[in-house]
Amino acid sequence: GAVVSQHPSWVICKSGTSVKIECRSLDFQATTMFWYRQFPKQSLMLMATSNEGSKATYEQGVEKDKFLINHASLTLSTLTVTSAHPEDSSFYICSAHRRHRNQPQHFGDGTRLSIL
Amino acid sequence: GNSVTQMEGPVTLSEEAFLTINCTYTATGYPSLFWYVQYPGEGLQLLLKATKADDKGSNKGFEATYRKETTSFHLEKGSVQVSDSAVYFCALTPLASGNTPLVFGKGTRLSVIA
Numbered sequence: 001g002a003v004v005s006q007h008p009s010w011v012i013c014k015s016g017t018s019v020k021i022e023c024r025s026l027d028f029q030a031t032t033m034f035w036y037r038q039f040p041k042q043s044l045m046l047m048a049t050s051n052e053g054s055k056a057t058y059e060q061g062v063e064k065d066k067f068l069i070n071h072a073s074l075t076l077s078t079l080t081v082t083s084a085h086p087e088d089s090s091f092y093i094c095s096a097h098r099r100h101r102n103q104p105q106h107f108g109d110g111t112r113l114s115i116l
Numbered sequence: 117g118n119s120v121t122q123m124e125g126p127v128t129l130s131e132e133a134f135l136t137i138n139c140t141y142t143a144t145g146y147p148s149l150f151w152y153v154q155y156p157g158e159g160l161q162l163l164l165k166a167t168k169a170d171d172k173g174s175n176k177g178f179e180a181t182y183r184k185e186t187t188s189f190h191l192e193k194g195s196v197q198v199s200d201s202a203v204y205f206c207a208l209t210p211l212a213s214g215n216t217p218l219v220f221g222k223g224t225r226l227s228v229i230a
Contacts (some may be wrong), residue, residue, distance in 0.1 A: 042222065
């Protein structure tokens with residue numbers, strides 16, 4: 001079964017709205033979560049690395065004030081797209097690394113964001 | 117820097133055909149290599165992995181061998197099914213630990229027709 005839950009799976013909203021996406025690790029602690037963005041028919045681009053209890057590390061070109069990341073607990077990271085515009089429409093995917101385990105990351109099912 | 121190059125698609129095959137999707141990488145040190153699969157409208161699922169040279173990852177009839185001499189990790193399957201239709205991503209992390217972000221190739225879309 002799924003070990004990483006991402007919610008919502010699909011959201012449609014008006015331009016100017018802020019949208020929060022949750023990424024939860026189920027039954028394990030994740031000190032590090034990653035947020036990726038995927039444009040249609042393209043690969044995943046890393047947006048930021050989210051570390052529990054500290055500020056996220058953003059990749060070059062990603063606006064910190066636009067994409068707010070909070071990793072308040074060992075099982076939850078949130079990505080808030082503030083004042084979303086049509087160009088923010090995309091597929092957002094999170095992944096989580098299981099603490100104390102040398103294993104590949106587990107991915108959520110993604111969130112399809114459509115801004116009208 | 118680290119990068120992954122995989123063959124561009126789309127790839128269209130008949131059921132039971134042989135599949136090869138090429139993947140080469142550039143990395144410093146000894147990266148771990150992965151193949152992920154993305155079915156329509158879904159997130160990524162780990163298909164297989166290899167963490168050191170000459171390792172062979174395998175799952176669901178798919179195989180890939182970590183070739184350090186050619187910096188390659190080609191994905192193969194002897195007989196594809198319609199249900200294998202998806203987008204396949206080759207990826208690497210520079211360290212064996214999963215606590216580093218993945219670097220992805222551009223993805224290869226596979227369509228299998230009955």
